[in-house]
Amino acid sequence: MSAPNKSYDPVEVEALKPEVVEQARDEAVAAFAAATTLDELKQAKVAHTGDRSALSLANREIGALPPHAKAAAGKLIGQARGAVNQALAKRQGELEAERDARVLVEEAVDVTLPYDRTPRGARHPLTTLAERIEDTFVAMGYQVAEGPEVEAEWLNFDALNLGPDHPARSMQDTFFVQAPDGSADSGVVLRTQTSPVQARTLLDREPPVYVVCPGRVYRTDELDATHTPVFRQVEGLAVDEGITFADLKGTIEVLVEKLIGGGLELRWRPSYFPFTEPSAEIDLQCFVCRGESVGNPDRPCRTCSSEGWIELGGCGVVNPRVLVACGVDPNRYSGFAFGLGLERILMNRHNVADMRDMVEGDVRFTLPFGMEI
Amino acid sequence: MRVPLSWLREYVDLPAGETGRDVAERLVRAGLEVETVEQLGADLKGPLVVGEVLSIEELSGFKKPIRHCFVNVGGANGTGEPQEIVCGATNFAVGDKVVVVLPGAVLPGPFPISARKTYGHTSAGMICSARELGMGDDHNGIIVLPPEYEPGTDAIELLQLVDEVLDIAVTPDRGYCLSMRGVAREAATAYGLPLADPALLDVPPANSFGYLVKVDDPAGCDRFVARTVVGVDPNAKSPIWLQRRLQKAGIRPISLAVDITNYVMLEVGQPLHAYDKQRVDGPITVRRAAEGETLTTLDGVERKLAAEDLLICDNSGPIGLAGVMGGASTEILDPAAGPGTTEVIIEAAHFDPVSVARTAKRHKLPSEASKRFERGVDPEAARAAAQRAVDLLVLIAGGTAEAGVTDIAAPHPVRTITIAADLPDRVAGTAYGRETVTRRLQEIGCSVAGADVLEVTPPTWRPDLTDPYDLAEEVIRLEGYDNVPARMPNVPPGKGLTEAQRIHRRIGVALAGAGYVEVNNYPFLGEAAFEALGLEPDDRRRRTVKLVNPLNDEEPSLRTTLLPGLLGALRRNIGRGNTDLAIYETGTVFLPKDELSVAPRPAVDHRPSDEELAALDAALPDQPRRVAVALAGERLPSGWWGKGDQASWADAVEAARTVARAAGVELTVRQGQRAPWHPGRCAELVVAGTDRVVGHAGELHPRVVKALGLPARTAAMEVDIDLLTADGPQKVNGPAVSGFPVATQDVALIVDAAVPAAEVEAALRSGAGELLEAIRLFDVFTGEQVGEGKKSLAYALRFRAADRTLTADEATAAREAAVAEAVSRTGAVLRGA
Numbered sequence A: 001m002s003a004p005n006k007s008y009d010p011v012e013v014e015a016l017k018p019e020v021v022e023q024a025r026d027e028a029v030a031a032f033a034a035a036t037t038l039d040e041l042k043q044a045k046v047a048h049t050g051d052r053s054a055l056s057l058a059n060r061e062i063g064a065l066p067p068h069a070k071a072a073a074g075k076l077i078g079q080a081r082g083a084v085n086q087a088l089a090k091r092q093g094e095l096e097a098e099r100d101a102r103v104l105v106e107e108a109v110d111v112t113l114p115y116d117r118t119p120r121g122a123r124h125p126l127t128t129l130a131e132r133i134e135d136t137f138v139a140m141g142y143q144v145a146e147g148p149e150v151e152a153e154w155l156n157f158d159a160l161n162l163g164p165d166h167p168a169r170s171m172q173d174t175f176f177v178q179a180p181d182g183s184a185d186s187g188v189v190l191r192t193q194t195s196p197v198q199a200r201t202l203l204d205r206e207p208p209v210y211v212v213c214p215g216r217v218y219r220t221d222e223l224d225a226t227h228t229p230v231f232r233q234v235e236g237l238a239v240d241e242g243i244t245f246a247d248l249k250g251t252i253e254v255l256v257e258k259l260i261g262g263g264l265e266l267r268w269r270p271s272y273f274p275f276t277e278p279s280a281e282i283d284l285q286c287f288v289c290r291g292e293s294v295g296n297p298d299r300p301c302r303t304c305s306s307e308g309w310i311e312l313g314g315c316g317v318v319n320p321r322v323l324v325a326c327g328v329d330p331n332r333y334s335g336f337a338f339g340l341g342l343e344r345i346l347m348n349r350h351n352v353a354d355m356r357d358m359v360e361g362d363v364r365f366t367l368p369f370g371m372e373i
Numbered sequence B: 001m002r003v004p005l006s007w008l009r010e011y012v013d014l015p016a017g018e019t020g021r022d023v024a025e026r027l028v029r030a031g032l033e034v035e036t037v038e039q040l041g042a043d044l045k046g047p048l049v050v051g052e053v054l055s056i057e058e059l060s061g062f063k064k065p066i067r068h069c070f071v072n073v074g075g076a077n078g079t080g081e082p083q084e085i086v087c088g089a090t091n092f093a094v095g096d097k098v099v100v101v102l103p104g105a106v107l108p109g110p111f112p113i114s115a116r117k118t119y120g121h122t123s124a125g126m127i128c129s130a131r132e133l134g135m136g137d138d139h140n141g142i143i144v145l146p147p148e149y150e151p152g153t154d155a156i157e158l159l160q161l162v163d164e165v166l167d168i169a170v171t172p173d174r175g176y177c178l179s180m181r182g183v184a185r186e187a188a189t190a191y192g193l194p195l196a197d198p199a200l201l202d203v204p205p206a207n208s209f210g211y212l213v214k215v216d217d218p219a220g221c222d223r224f225v226a227r228t229v230v231g232v233d234p235n236a237k238s239p240i241w242l243q244r245r246l247q248k249a250g251i252r253p254i255s256l257a258v259d260i261t262n263y264v265m266l267e268v269g270q271p272l273h274a275y276d277k278q279r280v281d282g283p284i285t286v287r288r289a290a291e292g293e294t295l296t297t298l299d300g301v302e303r304k305l306a307a308e309d310l311l312i313c314d315n316s317g318p319i320g321l322a323g324v325m326g327g328a329s330t331e332i333l334d335p336a337a338g339p340g341t342t343e344v345i346i347e348a349a350h351f352d353p354v355s356v357a358r359t360a361k362r363h364k365l366p367s368e369a370s371k372r373f374e375r376g377v378d379p380e381a382a383r384a385a386a387q388r389a390v391d392l393l394v395l396i397a398g399g400t401a402e403a404g405v406t407d408i409a410a411p412h413p414v415r416t417i418t419i420a421a422d423l424p425d426r427v428a429g430t431a432y433g434r435e436t437v438t439r440r441l442q443e444i445g446c447s448v449a450g451a452d453v454l455e456v457t458p459p460t461w462r463p464d465l466t467d468p469y470d471l472a473e474e475v476i477r478l479e480g481y482d483n484v485p486a487r488m489p490n491v492p493p494g495k496g497l498t499e500a501q502r503i504h505r506r507i508g509v510a511l512a513g514a515g516y517v518e519v520n521n522y523p524f525l526g527e528a529a530f531e532a533l534g535l536e537p538d539d540r541r542r543r544t545v546k547l548v549n550p551l552n553d554e555e556p557s558l559r560t561t562l563l564p565g566l567l568g569a570l571r572r573n574i575g576r577g578n579t580d581l582a583i584y585e586t587g588t589v590f591l592p593k594d595e596l597s598v599a600p601r602p603a604v605d606h607r608p609s610d611e612e613l614a615a616l617d618a619a620l621p622d623q624p625r626r627v628a629v630a631l632a633g634e635r636l637p638s639g640w641w642g643k644g645d646q647a648s649w650a651d652a653v654e655a656a657r658t659v660a661r662a663a664g665v666e667l668t669v670r671q672g673q674r675a676p677w678h679p680g681r682c683a684e685l686v687v688a689g690t691d692r693v694v695g696h697a698g699e700l701h702p703r704v705v706k707a708l709g710l711p712a713r714t715a716a717m718e719v720d721i722d723l724l725t726a727d728g729p730q731k732v733n734g735p736a737v738s739g740f741p742v743a744t745q746d747v748a749l750i751v752d753a754a755v756p757a758a759e760v761e762a763a764l765r766s767g768a769g770e771l772l773e774a775i776r777l778f779d780v781f782t783g784e785q786v787g788e789g790k791k792s793l794a795y796a797l798r799f800r801a802a803d804r805t806l807t808a809d810e811a812t813a814a815r816e817a818a819v820a821e822a823v824s825r826t827g828a829v830l831r832g833a
């Protein structure tokens, strides 16, 4: 590089002549525009902005100019380089966008390919149905209570006002557990109902008692489309001062609305259970035909067998004798209790035609129910 | 109880247009469970008429006897000419009156009738059997009518073929509804109409010259009415109306005397028994059985009597099981088989419900009579019932009622119940008021006195009414449950689910989230299940709770492990073509206690003592809650992405960890040995930091797999949730997360193949000290390079300090300490060292 020289005239320097600078600029801009790939652009960039490029060489000559000429030359070169860089950046942007677009197209896949790589699981609908009912009552302030499936006869029957010779006792086809001597006199049975949990709860805690008791129960029925010897109930019990039949009705109405939906009529049929008095069977208006199938052979309803009603369960005001047997003062406290059969509710709520499907453990039955119901 | 609507109308003047369904709906709301309303003769269409058989020509040459008949049907066929009919039955003769269905009619089925050619003749109609008319399926032969009916008379009306029958399932507290009288009373109340009580009869008072009866056991028999009728025509038949009512009520007509006793039982609810008086030897005695006595009952079965059985006896010994079934030796005789019965003793007695129930149960002999006595019969109906039977015998069979009236009655205390007049209000949660309460109680037959406190005497037909709440129920029922308001109780704030309940739910959610499908199996199993699992003879799981009356004699036990049921479900699924399976079950198992005992039966008039309650629980087996999984086929499926993974022992172990994590418990895994698992592929699952084994997991023993017909490499896990969570909830302290950089160092160790990886890792952890943040086994390798009987375990160790950036030297020092510990504990050799 030459030293500053006062007599040195930029006009005399070939490389700094404006027409030369402009030509170099124009060539660079044209080269960038002509580049069709990022690689070509890179080569053009080296050629036109690299150390050996015309503008770089011209720039180097400025140092040797006399001071008065430096500014004009610097300005000339600076403008040219600015234009060149701008063109480069622009083209760079264009080519990158093109490349990106192309790559994204090339990377496209068939997102409709099935990807069932993670095995699916599911909980049994009877389990989740029980939980839904539990949750409804827990939200009201109830506790969930549990008891053993192999139960003392006293708790399954006697404490519930079903004495040894009570006719209702033979209605419940009971599995008896063998005594140590092999006889039937063990005093132990497979519970025929979840009601012994009521008795256990009352023996266990002081009123007020508000509990809901889900569980498996047993009767000596053969398995068929509508019966199973092992089935599930949810029992509810409220014992407090001033509990009445009206409280029972209100509570069941709330449950039905949460479980099935509103707008359906309930029918309260007087019935008989030894552990409640008065006792009732609760029928729910068929939510499929809303009763329109009754006496109407042209419109049969499978859900309610054209009866118009679906049996929901039994209930009533707790018989004071039960309170007495459990050590609760019937003059101070009263209560209500209800029991619902979960299989039947599931059949109705989810259009399950055959109870055997709930029992046999075929995964094709359970999978569609997922984690909640 | 089957209630023909036409019969019901005899006692209650129901509105004319009221259908069976309408009546059923009212009765249902009053508490009678009407199961069905049968429409008798709904699809029946005439002409169906009385015919007189004019001629019979027996046709021969056919496989069965065929008759070509001419029958006079009056003007019913429009011509008055004899009707030509071909008939396959032979139980009628010329001159008999029969039921003829003419062309154009439709019999139940529906079965349209038209004239047709058959057996070479024209058959313009049919001579009908009871079955063809839908009258009951017990008769195959032609109906032969009494001679008094005119040919051409409409037989639909005559045979009362069109009717509605309400089938009512009577609950045990409503024994009185096992009679027309009781159902009619409910219907009368439901419609607000008067009742024509069939038990309101004029009955002559008891006297001393009735049939001699001695009641030795007045507790077992507090009422015994006996009446006698003589000069009975043994050939008299039950009239059509009587037979039809019995048939519609579901009772088969047998003979006049028996039909009458059944009819009166249906009408007033009092079971009766008819003896052939000439076959009864001397006075009747009611007493308990003596040891060794036997009785042949009407059904021809000889029964060994128990000392508790209450008997009707004569001089010859037992002639009846009181309230259950009569004996064969004094049975009414069929005139077709010899001289028929001409003298009848009618028994109308009242027996102790418990005694009858026990006898019926003991002899497995539930009868129409025992069903009623068990539920309570009106003791005051006995006289009227006997009178009614006598009247019918006189009327129909031309008998003469003898003047003697036997009526032995033990004194009955008047049952009076004291009830606060507002008790029904307090039970229902509404205000009925005293007047309503009093009126309703009177409607069911009570006499009521008093004002704020009522003295109520229930009617004799309602033995179920024993305390004030029984009366409150009656009031509320009759006022209508639908009219009780609905309101919500003031429930105190609840505590939500218990920790155990939350854990049970989390376990289910976690397993389902991990791809397991829940199944629920019956808990019944037998020896075969244990054999298939290969349990040793002394395996504790073979000690089971056994049922007296199992559904299946091969499966008398309750499960002590979830595996048999779960593996059964696995096989069932595979059999149905579901091959890649991961299923789980949670539920209780039943483990007999070491000390077996019998559960006491404390009194129910007070709370049992704590000792009694403890004895109740002591008699029950332990019933811990378990969870189990079973896997077969591909755990991760193959697909377009590549090969999947077969289910293996490792998945079963991981399922246990999934369960433990859901329960907030850390598990340690040890090499284990337990049936039914593969002895080399069985993990023993232990709660970390304890020695408490909570279950096992791994691959099933190949023999078990074979015995159960499962795919090779089937894996399973079973964990006791109660044991797993026995330490209660563990509180997690939030970790201080260090922001300083991590230093990662790898280490490969060679150990004997038998050394468990878990031990090597534990040693590394303990040697590495506090700086170790995480350790991960990333490779297991066996082969020539590591030597025979050896394996190489490669770990990545992540070190980090809470307060500074670790230097390379610090990390290396920690790694070396870790290796040193592994070397000393497990004999490991640093690979490449």
Ligand SMILES: [Zn+2]
Residues within 6 Å of the ligand: A286, A287, A288, A289, A290, A291, A293, A301, A302, A303, A304, A305, A306, A307, A308, A309
């Ligand atoms: Zn319906």
